Amino acid sequence: MASVIVYPAKCLRGRLTVPGDKSISHRYALLAAISNGRSTIERYAPGADCASTLSCLATLGVDIHKSLPSCQSSDTRVTIEGRGLRGLVPPAAPLNAGNSGTTLRLLSGILAGQPFHSEITGDSSLRRRPMKRIIDPLTQMGAKVIGHHDRPPILVQGSSLQGIDFTPPVPSAQVKSTVLLAGLQATGDTTVREQQATRDHTERAFSQFGINVKRHTDSITVQGGQHPTGSHVVVPGDVSSAAFWATAAAAIPDSDITLLDVGLNPTRVAFLTILERFGTLIETSNIAELGGEPRGQIRVRYNGTSSIEIGETEVPSLIDELPALAALATHGGSLRVTGAGELRHKESDRITDLASGLRALGASVEEWEDGFHVMGGHQLTGGAADATGDHRLAMAFAIAALGGKGPSEIHNAEAVDVSYPGFFETLASLRVQMDDNDAS
Numbered sequence: 001m002a003s004v005i006v007y008p009a010k011c012l013r014g015r016l017t018v019p020g021d022k023s024i025s026h027r028y029a030l031l032a033a034i035s036n037g038r039s040t041i042e043r044y045a046p047g048a049d050c051a052s053t054l055s056c057l058a059t060l061g062v063d064i065h066k067s068l069p070s071c072q073s074s075d076t077r078v079t080i081e082g083r084g085l086r087g088l089v090p091p092a093a094p095l096n097a098g099n100s101g102t103t104l105r106l107l108s109g110i111l112a113g114q115p116f117h118s119e120i121t122g123d124s125s126l127r128r129r130p131m132k133r134i135i136d137p138l139t140q141m142g143a144k145v146i147g148h149h150d151r152p153p154i155l156v157q158g159s160s161l162q163g164i165d166f167t168p169p170v171p172s173a174q175v176k177s178t179v180l181l182a183g184l185q186a187t188g189d190t191t192v193r194e195q196q197a198t199r200d201h202t203e204r205a206f207s208q209f210g211i212n213v214k215r216h217t218d219s220i221t222v223q224g225g226q227h228p229t230g231s232h233v234v235v236p237g238d239v240s241s242a243a244f245w246a247t248a249a250a251a252i253p254d255s256d257i258t259l260l261d262v263g264l265n266p267t268r269v270a271f272l273t274i275l276e277r278f279g280t281l282i283e284t285s286n287i288a289e290l291g292g293e294p295r296g297q298i299r300v301r302y303n304g305t306s307s308i309e310i311g312e313t314e315v316p317s318l319i320d321e322l323p324a325l326a327a328l329a330t331h332g333g334s335l336r337v338t339g340a341g342e343l344r345h346k347e348s349d350r351i352t353d354l355a356s357g358l359r360a361l362g363a364s365v366e367e368w369e370d371g372f373h374v375m376g377g378h379q380l381t382g383g384a385a386d387a388t389g390d391h392r393l394a395m396a397f398a399i400a401a402l403g404g405k406g407p408s409e410i411h412n413a414e415a416v417d418v419s420y421p422g423f424f425e426t427l428a429s430l431r432v433q434m435d436d437n438d439a440s
């Protein structure tokens with residue numbers, strides 16, 4: 001699947017579940033691997049990123065079993081035999097994190113405390129991503145961590161670690177989690193301070209695996225030497241994947257989408273507030289907390305468009321949803337984002353590559369160093385957009401293309417498999433076709 005054709009849609013309608021959450025799946029697998037005892041993870045995310053985490057863990061001697069609990073569902077159950085806090089084995093080959101920054105960074109935090117040498121690398125996109133943000137704190141804690149010009153491959157010589165009091169240079173849940181995972185193996189306390197809150201799945205997962213964390217408004221502290229215990233956990237649907245359907249429903253008149261059993265962690269749902277500012281009708285219901293992570297149902301209905309602005313303070317809580325929100329604004333209204341320079345360090349340069357792809361579909365987009373402006377108000381022509389190997393760009397371009405005058409082609413669309421295998425099949429099932437006299 002190198003290129004996919006996306007046809008304009010009259011609207012999108014349906015009820016669906018999305019794959020398990022990628023961020024949460026990584027954390028559960030990593031903690032399960034260093035736990036005492038067996039863990040079972042239900043609805044483990046099916047994409048390539050979370051598979052990379054499992055394959056790295058297998059190379060570190062972890063016994064992992066995958067199964068499909070029922071023939072009606074494609075949800076995967078992963079059973080992991082924990083090796084304990086100090087039980088990983090030296091890898092015989094470099095660990096390959098593929099496209100996954102979360103795998104590489106969080107695993108570095110674990111490896112920093114293991115008494116052996118390891119190398120972690122990834123694909124060409126991951127090898128471009130900045131790692132100084134984790135190298136610095138792990139070095140301060142006592143590990144020897146070297147990057148190639150601060151980029152992967154990363155060489156980690158694990159050591160006995162000391163706790164630190166650390167403020168990440170940029171708001172980042174990956175950096176926070178890397179330091180907390182290293183802190184678990186350190187002497188004394190490790191504190192991470194956050195000026196802007198980021199997703200708190202690591203803190204919640206720690207509690208699930210029997211680790212005490214002290215949480216204050218702007219800091220998290222973990223005491224070293226605590227041993228995680230195996231757990232049975234159920235991953236909610238990935239709200240960042242759900243965001244593509246939510247924005248599509250917000251974009252196209254008469255759309256009505258219900259997303260079932262999706263994660264509603266408050267540090268991840270800021271995009272729903274943005275959709276409300278846009279005018280969209282949002283209803284959340286059936287909310288329950290299972291395994292420390294809130295989840296429930298989200299119904300999204302089109303209700304007009306407006307102009308929205310997103311500034312620096314809001315960015316960390318919706319960093320992964322900005323491509324979807326940009327796609328929304330191509331349908332109508334407008335979106336102006338500032339303070340989002342971090343987008344340039346994601347799986348692609350999510351400012352330049354996003355702007356180029358949307359322009360290729362006929363959108364008016366202005367970009368600058370730390371943001372962009374999508375000016376809706378005219379119908380897209382349709383065209384050919386390159387996802388440049390970035391899963392979220394492939395999905396964002398598909399959502400924009402639904403509003404084209406004619407069909408569009410998304411190149412490198414197979415990138416969706418990183419987080420959402422089956423995305424295009426689901427799109428086909430939700431799409432209501434244009435009438436004969438409209439574009440088809």
Ligand code: S3P
Pocket residue numbers: 022023024102171172173174175177199319320
């Ligand atoms: C993630 C944190 C975010 C996010 C990424 C997943 C995580 O990255 O963009 O997709 O699982 O912790 P940063 O920590 O770099 O902001």
